[in-house]
Amino acid sequence: MSKPQVFQLEINSFGSTNEITIYRELLEQLNCDSPYYCYELLNSSQNDNTALKCFIFSVDNEVIAVMPFFLRPIASEKTVGDYYDVSSPWGYNGPFFKEDTDEALVDLFWKEVDQWYHDNDIVSEFLRFNFYGNHSHYSGHTLHTLKNVRGDITDWDKFWSNLKPNTRNQFRKAEKIGLRFEFHHQNILEEKIKAFYEVYIGTMDRRDAIDSFYHKLEYFLAICSENPQKCAIGLVYQGDSPISCEFFLLSNDTIFSFLGGTSSNHFKLRPNEFLKISAIKWARENGIQFYMIGGGLSNRDDDNLYLYKKKYFQYDDDIDFFTGRKVVNNEIYLKLIDTRSEDKGSDTKILNVEEGFFPKYREKAQS
Numbered sequence: 001m002s003k004p005q006v007f008q009l010e011i012n013s014f015g016s017t018n019e020i021t022i023y024r025e026l027l028e029q030l031n032c033d034s035p036y037y038c039y040e041l042l043n044s045s046q047n048d049n050t051a052l053k054c055f056i057f058s059v060d061n062e063v064i065a066v067m068p069f070f071l072r073p074i075a076s077e078k079t080v081g082d083y084y085d086v087s088s089p090w091g092y093n094g095p096f097f098k099e100d101t102d103e104a105l106v107d108l109f110w111k112e113v114d115q116w117y118h119d120n121d122i123v124s125e126f127l128r129f130n131f132y133g134n135h136s137h138y139s140g141h142t143l144h145t146l147k148n149v150r151g152d153i154t155d156w157d158k159f160w161s162n163l164k165p166n167t168r169n170q171f172r173k174a175e176k177i178g179l180r181f182e183f184h185h186q187n188i189l190e191e192k193i194k195a196f197y198e199v200y201i202g203t204m205d206r207r208d209a210i211d212s213f214y215h216k217l218e219y220f221l222a223i224c225s226e227n228p229q230k231c232a233i234g235l236v237y238q239g240d241s242p243i244s245c246e247f248f249l250l251s252n253d254t255i256f257s258f259l260g261g262t263s264s265n266h267f268k269l270r271p272n273e274f275l276k277i278s279a280i281k282w283a284r285e286n287g288i289q290f291y292m293i294g295g296g297l298s299n300r301d302d303d304n305l306y307l308y309k310k311k312y313f314q315y316d317d318d319i320d321f322f323t324g325r326k327v328v329n330n331e332i333y334l335k336l337i338d339t340r341s342e343d344k345g346s347d348t349k350i351l352n353v354e355e356g357f358f359p360k361y362r363e364k365a366q367s
Contacts, residue, residue: 005059009112012054012066014039023054026066030098034130035230035249035256036091040222042068044090044215049073052089055116057109065109067095074123074361078335083121085359088128092321095134103137110139117328124333124359127324140326141354146295147306148321150254151313153284153291164311167273174274178238181278185232185250188224196220196233199245203261215259220247234260234279236271244271246279254290255283276312295321325353336361 012019020039027037035041043052055067074083088094097106117125129135135142153159160168184192197217204214223231229250236244246260262272280291293313296306327333330351337360357363 006061007108007112008058008061009109009116010056010058011116012056014043014052014054023066026056026063027096029063030066030096032066032096033230033251034092034096034132035227035251036093036130037066037068037096038223038227038230040219040226041091041249042089042093044219055095055113057095057112059105063098064101064105065095065097067113068093069127074336076336076361079332081121083123083329083332083336085123085362086117086125088126090128092128092130094127094129094324096130096132097134106137107139110137114139114328121329123327123329123336125324125326125328126358127326129322129324131319131321135322135324138324140324143323143325143354144299144320145323146299146321147318148295149293149306149309149313149316150319151280151291151293151316152289153280154289156281156284159280159284162313162315163277164314167277167311170270170273171277174236174270177269179243179269179271179274180237181274182235182237183232183279183282184235186228188228188231188233190221192233192235193217193220193224195235195242196245196247199242199263200247200259200261202263206264234275234282236275236278238266238269238271243269244275246275248279250288253288254292255279255288256292257294280312292319325358327351327353327359333359333361 012023014020014023023039049072051071053069053071055065055069056063057065057067068089070087070089072085072087074085076083095109097109116122125140127138127140129138129142131148151159182192194217197220201214224233232248232250232255234246234248235242243266244260244262247258249256249258257276260272260275276293283291291312293309296303296309298306300306333351353360
């Protein structure tokens, strides 16, 4: 007679160097090469009101999945007691499962997570999934959120010929006027990180970006120091001055555009096109198969940012990005919403979690 399996859901609180080391070792055991699970990347928004934690799910002492998440207290005068919600860190993460994990174990993982939520006064959960299918069997509502532009870069001639003529001309123009491209990977000098940061922060100021994009210099220094294989910096110079930049993330087969910017005084020189095409050339020459530019500001086909990115890979299939929404405690969720508003008496409308901002009780704070 076989023994019953033993399931365990543990919480890693990243409260010590040892816990961070354990998390990194678990990623290696799971063969996770996605840069979006790197601790330094996940830790960007942690503060006194947002604690980074991680679920560790094991079966018979074998780790099957890890899932980093933010635990956030909910401040409200409408409820009695302490309540919290869960949110994915920015990027593409959610649970990372061991390859070929049985669907029944995936279902059990979510069952254990949901039980933990009920036992620990969690009101709602918002997740950003990765591109490895981890949205399948999610126990909440799964939404197709964005189309992400990704291109196969293994055939340079095909890539170049598929570019729109004006994009090729923009690249040639940048070459002709003498713009210079640098790509830095692995042991990136601090001065190059600072050069990137100067252009990047200037761009954030010009766009009046939201606070979550205002990373400190130390954030990028830490990512580069602790994850040398998974990050890179592209810089375009006019003379000795950096005028365009991109911070890249790398997995074994993909280079991801992460964060970047361009000096507003140099738009007409087309340094951004010069940077992206030069970075694609580097990636291809170094054995990388795909270039992921990302998505637009919405899921609309006419989204301007999406269309700008699509011009690099107009014939490649997009990659679907999913998010997850879940109300764990309906009663408290409704109490947290101001029911004296236009939604008063419309609980069904309020609990339609697939439309509008989620969780709804945080909408005003985000506006």
